[in-house]
Amino acid sequence: MRDLATLPKAHLHLHFTGSMDVPTLRDMAARHGIRVPAALVDDDPLRVPADERGWFRFQRLYDAARACVRSEADMRQVVDAAARADAAEGSVRLEMQVDPTSYAPFVGGITPAVEIVLDAAREASAAHGLEVAVVVAASRMRHPLDARTLARLAARYAGEGPGEVVGFGLSNDERHGDTEQFAAAFRIARRAGxxxxxHGGELLGPAHVATVLESLHPDRLGHGVRASEDPAVLADVVERGVALEVCPASNVGLGVYEDVAEVPLRALVDAGATVALGADDPLLFGSRLTAQYEAARTAHGFSDAELADLARASVRASRASDASRASMLARIDEWISQPEEDGAETGEESVTNG
Known part of the structure; x- marks a missing residue:
């Protein structure tokens, strides 16, 4: 089997605060004299039930981690650490999602917060040899007018390269907020390209996926795994060409599925859906991007050729330029053309694919 850490791939579902590793969080907490909950630093992946109480615990821990990000230097450290970790796992493109509202009080407003993240993304791209772009995200827990403000801000920095805004998202507990009320914000974002x-179709079922499709007209859907429960909804996802950002570790961590083998990854791919694997919040769920590919291999039986196809899907679903995509896809072709590592046994003999 080939080394999945060297498989070139695009990472399209990674949240700003949740991207941190434990040493980064410890460093920030010590710097500001903050005592963080043991559950954030014990290296034990979060497991909560898929109900309001479970989400409350998840959100409380996320908020505790976010409270440690209190300066421009902290924000830059988060971006740099995420880029460094992704590059070490073979990522050639990272589209990191951030809600600048959370960090605005420490840096003078939402505009400086976005500009700091974008500048840090440019620096991290150059330092670590991958493209780091940004998705600005609104929260379902805030008023839809706030989402419009963020969409207009995101539009000012729209582009496709490192250090530019490539997308507009909507995050937080999908059981809250009226999806249709956020449609105006997404129209603003789409007009800017x-x-x-x-997000949608993780905590709620296929009916919510259908609502998001009709109301927000997504290019990609954060999670979307519950579409597998209704063939008609899944067929609509496929027909519309909506890519699904599937994050197996977080699906398990939030109690949607008991283990990664239950995540309907194979069903989604077999139905023709475009799937881009993501890590979501490694700080809480305990695994980064390569581990999601490992789960596809070990729990779902994906061959190296199929894993390469997943990586290709992630690149094609990204907002990288045509030239960058072509280069990334060529690197994936090179990965799959290499012989398998020694020790990959079929039970009878060693297998190599040349």
């Missing part, structure tokens, strides 16, 4: 990348 930004990808529409709301």
């Amino acid at each position: 930004l990808a529409a990348v709301p």
Whole structure:
């Protein structure tokens, strides 16, 4: 089997605060004299039930981590650490999602917050050899007018390269907020050429996926795994060409599925859906991007050729330029053309694919 850490791939579902590793969080907490909950630093992946109480615990821990990000230097450290970690796992493109509202009080407003993240993304791209772009995300827990403000801000920095805004998202507990009320914000984003990348279809079922499809017209859907429960909804996802950002570790961590083998990854791919694997919040769920590909291999039986196809899907679903996509896809072709590592046994003999 080939080394999945060297498989070139695009990472399209990674949240700003949740991207941190434990050493980064410890460093920030010590800097500001903050005591963080043990559950954030014990290296034990979060497991909560898929109900309001479970989400409350998840959100409380996320908020505790976010409270440690209190300065421009902290924000830059988060971006740099995420880019460094992704590059070490073979990522050639990272589209990191951030809600600048959370960090605005420490840096003078939402506009400086966005500009800091974008500048840090440009620096991290150059330092670590991958493209780091940004998705600006609104929260379902705030008023839809706030989402419009963020969409207009995101539009000012729209582009496709490193250090530019490539998409507009909608995050937080999908059981709250009226999806239709956020449609105006997504219209603003689309007019600016930004990808529409709301969350949906993880905590709620296929009916919610259908609502998001009709109301927000997404290019990509954060999670979307519950579409598998209704063939008609899944067929609509496929027909519309909506890519699904599937994050197996977080699906398990939030109690949607008991283990990664239950995540309907194979069903989604077999139905023709475009699937881009993501890590969501490694700080809480305990695994980064390569681990999601490992799960596809070990729990779902994906061959190296199929894993390469997943990586290709992630690149094609990204907002990278045509030239960058072509280069990334060529690197994936090179990965799959290499012989398998020694020790990959079929039970009878060693297998190599040349």
